[in-house]
Amino acid sequence: MPSPPLAFSARRRLLLTGVAGALAGSLDLTFKLPAAAASPPDLVVYDAPAARTLLAVCRTLFPHDALGDAPYMECVRAIDTAAADAGYRARIDAALARLPAGFDAADQAARERALSALRDTPAFGALRGAAGKLYRNPAVWPHFDYPGPSLAFGGWVDRKMLDLDWLPAQTLQLSEVTSS
Amino acid sequence: MSARFDLNDDSVVVVIGSGAGGGTLSAALTAAGVDVVCLEAGGQVAIEQDLPTMYGRVKWADTRLSEGDLNPALPVFIAKAVGGTSIVWGGVALRIQPHEFAARTNYGEVAGAALADWPMSYADMEPWYAQAEQRLGVTGTHGNPFLPDHNNATLLKLGARELGYAQVSNGHMAINAVDHDGRPACRQFGFCAGGCVIGAKWSSLHAELPKARASGRFELRERAMAVTVEHDDAGRASGVVYVDADGKRQRQRARVVCLAANGIETPRLLLLSASGRFPDGLANGSGLVGHHYMTDLLGRAIAIMPGRVDNYRGTTYSSLVADDMRHDPARGFVGGYLFVPRGIHLPTYVNEPRSDGWGAEYAEVMEAYPNMASAALIGEDLPVHANRITLDGETLDQYGNPVPVIHKRYHDNDRALMAHGLERAADIYRALGATQVFTRASNTAIHNLGTCRLSNDPAAGVCNAYGATHEVPNLFVSDGSQFVTSGAAPPTLTIAALALRQADHIVGQLRAGTI
Secondary structure, rough: OOOOHHHHHHHHHHHHHHHHHHHHHHHHHHHOOOOOOOOOOOOOOHHHHHHHHHHHHHHHHHHOOOHHHHHHHHHHHHHHHHOOOOOHHHHHHHHOOOOOOOOOOHHHHHHHHHOOOOOOOHHHHHHHHHHHHHHHOOOHHHHHHHOOOOOOOOOOOOOOOOOOOOOOOOOOOOOOOOOO | OOOOOOOOOOOOOOEEOOOOOOOOOOOOHOOOOEEEEEEEEEEEOOOOOHHHHHHHEEEEEOOEEEEEOOOOOOOOEOOEEEOHHHOOOOOEEEEEEEHHHHHHEEEEHOOOOOOOOOHHHHHHHHHHHHHHHHHHHHOOOOOOOOOOOOHHHHHOOOOOOOOOOOEEEEEEEOOOOEEEEEEEOOOOOHHHHHHHOOOOOOOOOHHHHHHEEEEEEEEEOOOOOEEEEEEEEOEEEEEEEEEOOOOEEEEEEOOEEEEEOHHHHHHHHHHHOOOOOOOOOOOOOOOOOOOOEEEOOOEEEEEEEOOOOOOOOOOOOEEEOOHHHOHHHOOOOOOOOOEEEEEOHHHHHOOOOOOOHHHHHHHHHHHHHHHHEEEEEEEEOOOOOOOOEEEEEEOOOOOOEEEEEEEOOOHHHHHHHHHHHHHHHHHHHHOOOOEEEEEEOOOEEOOOOOOEEEEOOOOOOEOOOOOOOOOOEEEOOOOOOOOOOOOOOHHHHHHHHHHHHHHHHHHHHHHHHHO
């Protein structure tokens, strides 16, 4: 059996470095395209500038500085796939058109202000939904110390499930509520 | 061994739906020697430990319209799959309480609500509850051990005890703590809500349909969407028209028809089956088919704790805080509610603290995932006449039938109960030092109840105390549509107990030749 994922705390930095390093590499490839190029290699609908804006949108919605761009690009890819539907694409395009110039390069606070202005548009929920798929990506799980499926190691039944070592001094002891 | 029955075989019982109600009923009927054809709208699904994938795989995605307080985009989440919604239920297996069976008597008149007593008492139901608990292997009952402790459950119990709660336990779960009924003990995988990969959690899929199949008297037709229940000149149910997996219309003749299609599709099917003799819908002389729609009140609390919880570990909902299940109008509402822990996985956590959260502040809440504790509130939802299922006048589904419209507005009592419960839930976590607590009521229903309510009075309910419709004696309602009131408990154990009781009744009637 592999070691229990609880050990992630100790391994977290190492794993992150590894993931971020690997992801940064693939990202560079995407953005070495000329600025005015057609679609990035694996996007169908959006060209490189639009992809860059969508990437900035996804990063603004769920900003985790320690994560590289690659998992966010997966969210952009999901938007690109959904944009095969003309209605969906029209909603997204209308929203993007309302973003101020320089959105991609602005700081988080400024980008949040810009996105706030879109909150009541039909595109906002779609963009949030796509960006929220970030957390479905196993590549980001180590950052959140989330181990994912437990079937491969047989579940938690023979492992630690009760390790609340941080509880303040309680009038109640753990033993009073466990083993009922 | 699966059986095969001819479409013109009018000796069979046709059960519509293969979930908690239809599956249990089918297993009990076939065990007693009755031939059963079960029509299931969904197909077989594979279970894996990926909640978004599983939700997509089982989701009943046919168009539904919503009017009122439920989410217009997703008013209801139920499953369309062999095994029904029992695949993804949580496993909390509690009885409706004695005082709740006589809600009208014990709560008194509540303005705007259509409270009634059930036509049977708790004492009438007790043996069937006992049989259901034994069958499902409910922990902490009949000598079955409890499930083990884990952080998320322990925090809920500990915080509750800090506040003075006393009815705090590891709960009564239809999840095996030890091997039971040919199904293995729980491995504490933590993915209960997407279906159990080993069948340690009771479900129709894992526990009842296999029994029915083994009887040799059971045929399950998958991807068979029932569209009309037909009747003969005597006004007795004579068969069911359904659309099969190839899109062809078929007619299965029947001696008895049992509807276990969940609290929306069951009344919809009766309304779709209107005829010259039954112009307002089959068995709808009372005019109450579809009315008194209840969802149970569902709330959630997400707390960021000072240390790690890792609440993805272990059984999702095991443990129980039951003190507030009592009826105590001094709290400002009738009826009661309970708390259970609720484990949350990272992929779905993004919509939990807030369904619309985003930005740097929300990302901090996401970063706190390992320190997150969570509980669910389930409470009694009052029956209201205007809350109902109707057929839409314009929109048709893929079978050419009017889609259902779900009308649901919460009663003031519901709001008062929810506000009280969510505040208590927040207090539980604050008592243990929570740094942030998010609470909210759910606006997507998962329990759909009351739309063909039981009553001994044909003017006051659709079915008699055994679920037989008053107007069509060989037509039964076999799911949560029967509920007169919701009680504070989740409905599944009661649905199973009612199915066992109804099967016994049907067998008796068949033997007596009265249906």
